[in-house]
Amino acid sequence: MINSTNNVTINKDNSKKLDRKTNVISIIFLNRKFLLLLLFVIIYAFFAIFAHNFNTFQNIESIMIFSVEIGLLALGETLVITSGFGGIDLSVGSMVGLSAIIIGELIGKLGVNMWLAIIIGLLAGMGAGLFNGLMIVYAKIPPLLTTLATMYLYSSLALLISMDQYGNAMPISNFPSAYSIFGQLTILGIPLQFILFFVPITIILYLLVQKTIFGKHLLATGTDEIVAKLSGINVKNIRLWVYTISGLLAAIAALIETSRIASARPDLGSNMNLEAITISVLGGTYIFGGIADIIAVFIASVLVIVLDNGLFLIGVNTIWQTGALGFLLVGALILDLIIRKRSS
């Protein structure tokens, strides 16, 4: 409501951006990718100088490992927010927990074939996301409420599934050794999940948003729903897909995380919801929909992990991670505001 005027200014900025293509500075600052890369270089250089063991092979590896799961959730969140109608997904963390415990129960307790269990787990994530979409599209419940409700529903469901005969939620840890390929292997020092999941998914989503008709329709839906409808875009279908993809990405994150820690717990991802949204917004996703930069979100997820990791290594309590994230978010938005005022 309050920001209703921002939409206009942003469109104005975009057209101005094209006019001034020669102006290098404005390209760097008006393009979220470059801004984040600049931040990345500064932060990285800072920690490389001041933090012991930061710029080492092992540490870079662990940064890559930790950026995958939250990064996937942030990418899903980006699509959801971009679809407009107050799009937001508070249930991504719960979907991680739900998918994780389904895969874990199937493999660990019921002895189902590993690949079959994984497929069922991924389908469960998609189903959970689709349910969100159905409630939002057909029951017309605002996304914030739908996903607030399903956040409770899915995490409770995950706890129920993991319940033993005494009524306690139990983690499952007896995975076959083959299961470790999703989260514990490296190729030439690069974590497998980074090159096998995170990078390809980022590229696919980038192509989906920027190069396909689906992407064009998604951006149009998020920018102005009524105009999109009048142009013959199936707004309902777009939203259903977006929430389903968010569920699928949460399930993939669950697969990777359970493999990495070799354990499936119902509370996996319980505090990842808000972090995923934060990263997405940091990556330039416009909270009222219609503007997304997949590559920038990718950079933002790595940036946040670098920040977490560096702060830890220079001896700042890990508790400040959430605070640093908050400052980073506010800082990025204030920078945005200043740049926009300057350029208009």
Place this chain on the structure above:
Amino acid sequence: MQLLKRRESMILFFIVALIIFFSIVTSGRFASYSNIIQILVNAVPIIISSIGMTMIIITAGIDVSAGSVVGLVGMTVSVLSLQGIWSPYDWIIGLLLGALLGFFNAILIWNLKIAPIIATLATMGIYRSLVFTVSGGRWAIGMPSLLLWIGSGTIFGIPFSIFLMVALIIYFIYFMARRVTGRNIYAIGNNIEAARTAGVPVGKTIFFIYTLAGMLYAISAFAILGRTGLAQSTMGTGFELEVIAAVVIGGTNILGGEGTIIGSLIGALLVAVIEDGIVLANIPPLLTDFVLGALILIAISIDVVIKRREIA
């Protein structure tokens, strides 16, 4: 039929039905005087905070930093009181701190034009980190009983927090219905541009509600402290979502413009009745969140159906 259309009365019927159900299942234990008081005491923090959250949501805003404010205020007053500062001073400091944190939210939202959900998301993280900084990661325990009195004291055998809650509810129902600022809140939620044109001080009102909400969260923190007797760094995590759930079940429109304090009160009571009933009826407590989630969906769906009928 007219009565059924009112969200509040519908949920009230639902509450009564649940009370009867739980009373039968627990062979009367549920409806005992002490248990009813217990339900009310448990609901007090959410009800008090829901007053502020209702106003915020009516202006089409949202505040997800509520839980972190509760944690930061609760921890700060506990640590101060342990260092020997007299409890009434702690209360004043706590209220001022809550107001300050809410004011800071308002600066981000109004002056920097950051969307409320993003602004409060950021401060949620920042305030939570501050809780750990204040506590040093340790529990605060052994606070003077005067500090805890807001949550644990009784007058004529009835917990003080219930009196406090009733007083706040009554005042703010009056405030929203009769005072200019209260009406301005609805005006902003309905159409911010029209409100501005009509001379509503939009900025001032936004600052007022977020600051007030911060103070109400602080009072909730005192009530929680009194009930638990200790402050942990995780105090208040997830609290914001419970408050939002209560407000929304109570019929406040998340898109702004409509909602009532009394609705949020009833929404919070419904949640409290269910949480208490599940424990007493020996239903696995893991189900509580499931019921809460289902309830939000059902309550909103009914709303949507009713609205569609009205249009048709």
